[in-house]
Amino acid sequence: MLRPATPFETYARHPLEAIGATFVWSIFRVLPLNWASALGGWLARSIGPKLRLNRRADRNIRRAFLGIQDDAVNKIIHGMWDNLGRTVAEFPHLSSFKFDGDNPRIHINGHAHLMSFRDDDKPGFFVSAHIGNWELAPLTAFAHDVPSVFVYREANNRLVEKLYMRGRSLYKNMMIPKGGEGAKQTIKALKDGKHIGVMIDQKMNDGIPVPFFGIEAMTAPAVAQMALRFNCPILPARVIREQGARFRVDISEPIYAKDTGNKIDDTKQFMTEINTIVEGWVREHPDQWLWLHNRWPDA
Numbered sequence: 001m002l003r004p005a006t007p008f009e010t011y012a013r014h015p016l017e018a019i020g021a022t023f024v025w026s027i028f029r030v031l032p033l034n035w036a037s038a039l040g041g042w043l044a045r046s047i048g049p050k051l052r053l054n055r056r057a058d059r060n061i062r063r064a065f066l067g068i069q070d071d072a073v074n075k076i077i078h079g080m081w082d083n084l085g086r087t088v089a090e091f092p093h094l095s096s097f098k099f100d101g102d103n104p105r106i107h108i109n110g111h112a113h114l115m116s117f118r119d120d121d122k123p124g125f126f127v128s129a130h131i132g133n134w135e136l137a138p139l140t141a142f143a144h145d146v147p148s149v150f151v152y153r154e155a156n157n158r159l160v161e162k163l164y165m166r167g168r169s170l171y172k173n174m175m176i177p178k179g180g181e182g183a184k185q186t187i188k189a190l191k192d193g194k195h196i197g198v199m200i201d202q203k204m205n206d207g208i209p210v211p212f213f214g215i216e217a218m219t220a221p222a223v224a225q226m227a228l229r230f231n232c233p234i235l236p237a238r239v240i241r242e243q244g245a246r247f248r249v250d251i252s253e254p255i256y257a258k259d260t261g262n263k264i265d266d267t268k269q270f271m272t273e274i275n276t277i278v279e280g281w282v283r284e285h286p287d288q289w290l291w292l293h294n295r296w297p298d299a
Contacts, residue, residue, distance in 0.1 A: 005156070005158075009156075009157075013157075014157045014158070014159055014160075015159065017157050017159070017160060018157060018159035018160055018163070021160050021163055022163060024088075025091075025092050025163060025167075028040060028088075028089045028090075028091070028092050028093075029092035029093070033090065033093045033096055033245050034244060034245055036089040036090065036092070036093060037086045037089050037090050037244055037245040038086075038244065039089060040085035040086045040087075040088050040089025040090070041081075041082040041083070041085045041086040041089070042082075042085070043085050044081040044082060044084050044085025044086075044088070045078055045081040045082045045085065047081075048077075048080075048081035048084070048085070049074075049077055049078070049081060053292055054077065056291070056292055056294070057077055057080060057291035057292050058073060058077065060291045060292075060293075060295060060296070061073050061076055061077070061286070061291055063213070063215065063296065064213040064215075064282075065213075065286075075287065076286045076287050076291070077291070078287070079286075079287025079288065080287055080288070080289065080290065080291055080292075082287075083132065083133075083241055083287065083288045084290065084292075086133070086241070086244075086245065087132075087133045087134070087135065090133055090135075090245055091135060091167045092167055093245075094135060094136075094139060094167055094168065094170065095169065095170055097136065097139060099140075099143055099144075105245060105246050105247065106136060106139075106140070106246075106247045106248070106249060107242075107247070107248050107249070108140065108248075108249045108251065109248055109249065109250045109251065110237075110249075110250060110251030110252060110253075111251070113235065113251045113252065113253055113254065114140070114144060114146065114235070114237075114251050115144070116254075117146065117195065117233065117235050117254060118144065118145065118146040118147075118195075120233070121193065122193065122232050122233065123189070123190040123191070123192075123193050123194060123195065123196075123230055123232045124195045124196070124232045124233045124234065124235060124254070125195065125196045125197075125198060125223050125226070125227060125232065125233075125234045125235065126141065126148065126150075126195060126196070126197040126198065126235050126237050127198055127200045127223060127234055127235070127236050127237070127274055127277075127278075128197065128198070128199055128200070128236075128237050128238055128239070129199060129200060129201035129238060129278045129281060129282070129289065130199060130201055130202075130289065130290035130293070131201075131238055131239065131240070131281055131282065131285060131288050131289045131290070132238065132239035132240045132241045132247060132285070132288050133239055133241060133247060134199065134239055135167075135168070136239045136247055136249065137150075137197060137237060137239055137249070138150045138168070138171045138174055138175070138197060139170065139171060140237070140239075140249050141171075141174070141195070141197065142170055142171040142174060146195055147193065147194045147195060148174055148194060148195040148196070148197055149174050149175070149176045149185065149186070149189045149194055149195075149196055149197070150171075150174055150175055150176065150196070150197035150198075151176050151177075151178055151182060151186065151196065151197065151198050151199075152175055152176070152177060152178070152199075153177070153178050154177045154178070174197075176189075183222075186222075186226075187226075190226060190230055190232070195235075196226075198220075198222075198223055200219070200220070200223065200274055200275075200278060201278050201289075201290075201293070201295070202220075202293055202295070203217065203218050203219075203293060203294050203295050203296070204218050204219060204220040205218060206218075207219045207220045207221060208221045208267070208268060208271065210268060210271045210272050210275050211272060211275060211276075212275045212278070212279055212295065212296075213279055213282075215296050216296075216297070217275070217295050217296050217297075218297065219271050219275060221267050221268075221271055223270075223271070223274065224257055224266070224267040224268075224270035224271045224274070225263075225267055227256070227257040227270065228257045228259055228263065228266055228267065228270075231256075231259070232256075233254035233255070233256055234254060234255050234256070234257070234274070235251060235252070235254050236251075236252040236255070236274070236277050237249060237250065237251045237252070238250050238281050240285060240288065241288055252277075255273065257269075257270040258270070
């Protein structure tokens with residue numbers, strides 16, 4: 001749940017942020033998609049490494065890949081900022097992405113798994129991570145008529161939040177904000193047989209410690225808890241940037257939590273399995289993951 005905005009934020013900071021965000025949005029929106037993506041990547045990789053925030057990415061990379069050389073760290077950071085800038089620039093163009101027909105920009109690897117997941121008459125979870133252009137994950141479910149809702153974190157700035165929803169116009173009704181009310185909506189959606197999309201790679205202070213790159217990371221346990229409660233499948237899915245503004249959505253076979261009757265151990269075991277999957281994704285494409293998160297306790 002977001003904290004109430006202060007008067008300064010309401011009447012000064014938030015309107016200024018919204019003006020800036022709208023200006024950037026408008027520039028990227030009027031450009032052709034390929035040009036916008038390229039410009040966003042260039043701006044981010046030119047500015048990002050100079051920001052103080054970049055130190056966190058550097059520190060996280062060195063913790064994950066012990067003994068990594070400086071050149072390799074810089075290459076990952078360069079790619080991360082490029083991917084992030086492109087993702088931001090592509091956001092106003094989400095409705096332009098196609099899966100088939102003329103000039104398809106997204107190829108699905110594992111289409112049969114997605115269709116089986118859609119048609120099995122069970123609730124379930126998509127689990128994904130901030131890799132490639134992660135905003136294309138909900139678009140994939142929408143485009144293939146998978147009854148789904150996706151959990152996301154609302155922007156602190158309500159004016160910017162409206163801009164985010166404008167970008168997600170095709171599937172904005174599929175979005176559920178984190179928090180108490182969102183949790184209720186998630187339970188209802190599962191009871192209604194829908195599928196829940198969750199980004200599983202962010203730190204959750206009141207989560208449970210689960211290994212990630214061999215380091216205990218506070219991880220939200222809700223996916224495992226709900227999977228055990230509803231005996232439903234979990235579908236790992238990632239979005240990989242192949243070249244420019246073209247992507248591949250990799251959808252793996254569904255996995256299930258093992259129910260031994262020990263809820264605490266079963267929850268941790270399943271979340272460990274999920275974290276291992278995400279770690280594998282990051283190891284394969286480290287330059288496309290968002291290393292800016294506070295993923296580990298003292299990061």
